[in-house]
Amino acid sequence: MAQTNSKPTPSFAPQLSVPATYMRGGTSKGTFFKISDLPERCQVAGEPRDKFLLRVIGSPDPYGKQIDGLGNGSSSTSKTVILSASDKSDHDVNYLFGQVNIAKPMIDWAGNCGNLTAAVGACAINMGLVDAENIANSIDDNEDSGICEVRIWQENIGKTIIAHVPVYKDANDKVQVQETGDFELDGVTFPAAEVKIEFIDPVDATSDMFPTGNLVDDFDVSGCGLNADSVKATFISAGIPTIFMKAEDLGFAGTELQGDINSDNELLTKLEKIRAKGGVAMGLFKDVSEAQTSQHIPKVAWVGAAQSYTASSGKSVDASDIDLVVRAMSMGQLHHAMMGTAAVAIAAAATTQGTLVNQAAGDGELTEVRFGHPSGTLLVGGKTELVDGRWQAKKVSMSRSARRIMVGEVFVPNDSF
Numbered sequence: 001m002a003q004t005n006s007k008p009t010p011s012f013a014p015q016l017s018v019p020a021t022y023m024r025g026g027t028s029k030g031t032f033f034k035i036s037d038l039p040e041r042c043q044v045a046g047e048p049r050d051k052f053l054l055r056v057i058g059s060p061d062p063y064g065k066q067i068d069g070l071g072n073g074s075s076s077t078s079k080t081v082i083l084s085a086s087d088k089s090d091h092d093v094n095y096l097f098g099q100v101n102i103a104k105p106m107i108d109w110a111g112n113c114g115n116l117t118a119a120v121g122a123c124a125i126n127m128g129l130v131d132a133e134n135i136a137n138s139i140d141d142n143e144d145s146g147i148c149e150v151r152i153w154q155e156n157i158g159k160t161i162i163a164h165v166p167v168y169k170d171a172n173d174k175v176q177v178q179e180t181g182d183f184e185l186d187g188v189t190f191p192a193a194e195v196k197i198e199f200i201d202p203v204d205a206t207s208d209m210f211p212t213g214n215l216v217d218d219f220d221v222s223g224c225g226l227n228a229d230s231v232k233a234t235f236i237s238a239g240i241p242t243i244f245m246k247a248e249d250l251g252f253a254g255t256e257l258q259g260d261i262n263s264d265n266e267l268l269t270k271l272e273k274i275r276a277k278g279g280v281a282m283g284l285f286k287d288v289s290e291a292q293t294s295q296h297i298p299k300v301a302w303v304g305a306a307q308s309y310t311a312s313s314g315k316s317v318d319a320s321d322i323d324l325v326v327r328a329m330s331m332g333q334l335h336h337a338m339m340g341t342a343a344v345a346i347a348a349a350a351t352t353q354g355t356l357v358n359q360a361a362g363d364g365e366l367t368e369v370r371f372g373h374p375s376g377t378l379l380v381g382g383k384t385e386l387v388d389g390r391w392q393a394k395k396v397s398m399s400r401s402a403r404r405i406m407v408g409e410v411f412v413p414n415d416s417f
Helices: 047-057 114-126 132-136 265-281 288-293 340-350 356-360
Strands: 015-025 028-034 079-085 093-100 145-154 159-169 175-177 194-200 217-220 230-238 240-246 299-305 324-330 368-373 376-387 390-413
Touching (some): 015 114, 028 114, 047 093, 079 114, 093 114, 114 194, 114 340, 114 390, 217 265, 230 356, 240 265, 240 356, 265 288, 265 299, 299 340, 299 356, 324 340, 340 356
Parallel strands (some): 028 079, 093 145, 240 299, 324 368
Antiparallel strands (some): 079 093, 145 159, 159 175, 194 390, 217 230, 230 240, 299 324, 368 376, 376 390
16 A cells, blocks of 8 residues: 655644733833734734734633733733824824633723833834934934924724934944933832823813813712712723822722732722613613623723822822812723823823812812822823813823833734634
8 A cells, every 4th residue: 555755743843933022111111013014914903813813911810810822911011002103193103902801711902001001112123114304304414312202193993192212322322222322210119211202182172082071070879889879980081091080089098009809809990880880871771781891991080189198109199289089990900000091190180170080189279299009109280271162172191101121022822823
């Protein structure tokens, strides 16, 4: 009988390597891709793209650790970013963000990540997505450093963001992104270069920044396990849809750290019920059951008057150094610092006189506030206006930092997407 030289088909799937950059932005970390580097079927929205990114990060993981991926078992690090050259006038780069669920096979594309926004400008420059002439012109003649203004189109929410990225000339006279420096950001261990971020018109002129039409509402929280069936709330859609409540109405002090909240399953269940009801009140959900498929929005936050406390690092935060305290939930857990998009909401609400956030900060006409969060403090600025009976946020600004941690290739099994 004749023998054949054909080889049996492998019973395993080879791995595919894809160029990627792993970056810290603000108090978050994420895996960044240039869209043209992705497998062709992942260059458009759909199941293959989601499955690919889930596998990169290591989700879904019933153990909650994402050991077999680049996530670290935290909502602050379970993130992906896709960048592309922008086809919009006066913009340099398109920025698409995906919040990867740790335990479920789900990516939430509904909102932005304000922290990773700080890394987008630098990453876009390093990926060659920003015009070389614009980069070169960022440094004046006879100068060795400057600021490159990167105009970002945030695809998830359809908004313009400007990143002011520090750059310098290296020994070969080539312009490079400056990543190291002496700017300290609470929630990040090491100092780095400061990146100033401006969120331009974070609320559509045709939309309501306060979706209920009120600066403060009586919020029905019956069945949520609180001592009252109704609490005061400010519902705002700026940066990211957020429900602000008074810390005292939730039984909190406003100085909570992660250990005070995240290990209490009964408390987490209460907060999730409140989030679901808030989503209905804001018009995000028709029914509370829809909250299960949209864990990224809305956010739940609570505020209180300025008070002294000890941050998670052991650093003392003095009441005289802040205007108010704020705590916020992210993906079912108390955030270790503050989400960048929630900081936008804080800035917009604080600079609108009459909101709960503004009241906690002293109930005055404010242009900026410094708030205390679990890791320390953050200064944010904002400008809001009442136009034709509708509040609008014209601009919100803050400073963050960003740094490349790894540039190389990520490996993903071929049969996973």
